[in-house]
Every structure is written in structure tokens, then in C-alpha cells.
Amino acid sequence: MTEATAFPPTRRRRIAALILLTIVLHVLAIHWGKNYFNAATADERAASSVSVTLRPLALPTQPVSLPAAAAPKSPKPVLKKPRPPASPAQPPADSVATLAAAGDSPPTSDAPAPQPLQTHDVAEPAAPKEDSPPLVQGTQYRIDPPPSAALEYDVVAFSDNLTWRGTSTLDWKTDRSRYTVDGEVYTRLFAKIAFLNFTSSGEIGAFGVEPELYTEKKRNRPATNTHFNRERNVVSFSASTTSYPRAGGEQDRASLIWQLAAIGRGDSGKFAPGAVIDMFVAGVRDGEVWRMQVLGQEEIRLITGAAQVWHVVRQPRPGSYEQRLDIWLEPGRQWYPARLRFTETNGDYLELSLSSIKTS
Structure with a gap:
């Protein structure tokens, strides 16, 4: 039997196409697994015109003001009216009459007459001495966390001249006393490929969203934990020996977004062009103060239509290799x-645009 008889032309073409498809898929798989965001199909290679240029911002000049705990609501004092002074005791009328008939006068007391009730002004608190250290005051925020919701985003990333598309989910759950937020960034080729998973959990307290544990897992890397220890008042990291004192109001990379949303819902006056909201943000190895600058209100286009949003930016210090973070919060949908x-110093970026919301 000849080769032509064993494999007819039609079948040979199918086998050749299958081999070619297998080679193409292997090449794509290599590109997908190259590194963290280096994932793209052949027809999604970035054109030379693709670039992301964000307007650099001047760093805030006002002093840093970290959050202060909201003052507990104290009951209003009950003011009691002073009782009028008691009148001097008088002998009964019949006793006076009897004494008068006998020619005697009523007995008089040598006790001093009661004086009228004196009133005094409340003394003002003493002013601090000139050599006392100045009082360091933070900023208090009225907090109203948004209701629980499952959010889904369309993802576009650009890295190493490759454009990658995928999906991200954010599940925010709260019962008004505690919260959890679970996030994932992934794509699908032959199966679901997750590039980033993270979880933040804690309580809703006097500072607002107060994380206790932040866990982050990147693809091909071990998970890391960031602890906000309440017993020892320490912020510590599983990925380093660095630690910071915990004073209250600290955030992680996931909780800070929901803290901003909670401030927007409860204290929207803090969102004004030029305003700054300061937070200490802990990452996976260390932390620093993030100065969230409020640029103003904008209109953006989403798959669901036009959205009126507040644009907030974290601009890294000059010379830093930290990411720039832009957040657009939508007051019309619970903030x-x-x-x-997220934009790198070399122009690479990861952008998430809201595509759907499911509220419980």
C-alpha cells in the first residue's frame, strides 16, 4: 500500500493543519507563561502607537495628616435646675397666737439668715505651656462602607510590547462590623490562568476599614501575609523582617480602595479638587504613607455606559520605582x-474597567 493510498490528500491536509495548529498553540503557551503579565495572543501584539502617558502631578505640599479615630458619641448631659433655697422654719400660726396672748414674743434664732444661691462660671481649660510639645492631630473621617457586592472588570495590560486581556473580580462583603474582600486577576486560554489572588479581612471600627490580615499570591510565587496585630500593635510581614508600630488607620493594598469608598459615602466633603487623603499603606514587604490626591470629577466610558466619577491618584515620589495608582470612584453606584x-515607571500598565455589579 502506497503512502498516497494510506493517507488521501484531504487527510494529509488535515494532519498538516493539526500539526501547524499544535505548533502555534505551543508558541502561544510559551508567551503566556513567560512572566507575570507577559501574556498575549499573536494578533494582540501591541502596535507601535500603543502608549500610556499620564500627566505627572506635583506632590502635595500640605503637612501629612494621618487618620484619627472618630470620637465616640457621648450622651448629652442632663442639666438639672438648682433647687430654690428653703425658707426659714416658721412656728405654726396657733403657736404665735398663744405666745402673743401670753405677752411673750416668738423666740428668735441666732443662726445666720440663708444667703442667696451663688453661681460661678466654669473655668476654661488651662492653655498648654509654651515649652510643651505641639499637639499632633490627625484627620477624622465619617465612615459609611458600601454594601456588599460582587464586581467584575475587563482587564487590559501592556508589558514588554505585548498587550494582554483578561478578567478581574472583586468580592466585597460586610455586615457593618466586619469585612472581607477577595480579588483575582485571570485569563483563559486552554483553562483558567490566575495571575494574582489577594484577600483582605478585618473589622469596621473607629478608623473605618481596619484590616487584620492581607494575603497576596502571584503566579509562580509563594503567598505572602501582612499582619496588623492588635494585641502587640505591630504591622509585620511574612516576606521580610520589617515591622512598624500600629497606631490605627493603617491600610493594605486592597482595603485602601474600600476605605476611600467609605469616606466618599460618609464624608463626601473630603472629596474636593486639590484635597489629599493620607494613609499608611502596607504592602507585602514594607509600607509607607500614601498621599491620595483628589484630582476632581470626570466622565469615563465603561461597557455599561458613561459614568460620573471622582478621580483619585497616588503619585510616587521622584526616583521611586513604585507604581502610580489611579482610582475612579462612582458616587452614583455606592462609590x-x-x-x-496601575502604571509602572517604564509605562507598562494594568487597567481594570468595571463591567458588571451584583449586589446581595
């Missing part, structure tokens, strides 16, 4: 994050 963008 949920409508768009997030």
Missing part, C-alpha cells in the same frame, strides 16, 4: 471603584 489603573 464602588469604576476603574483602576
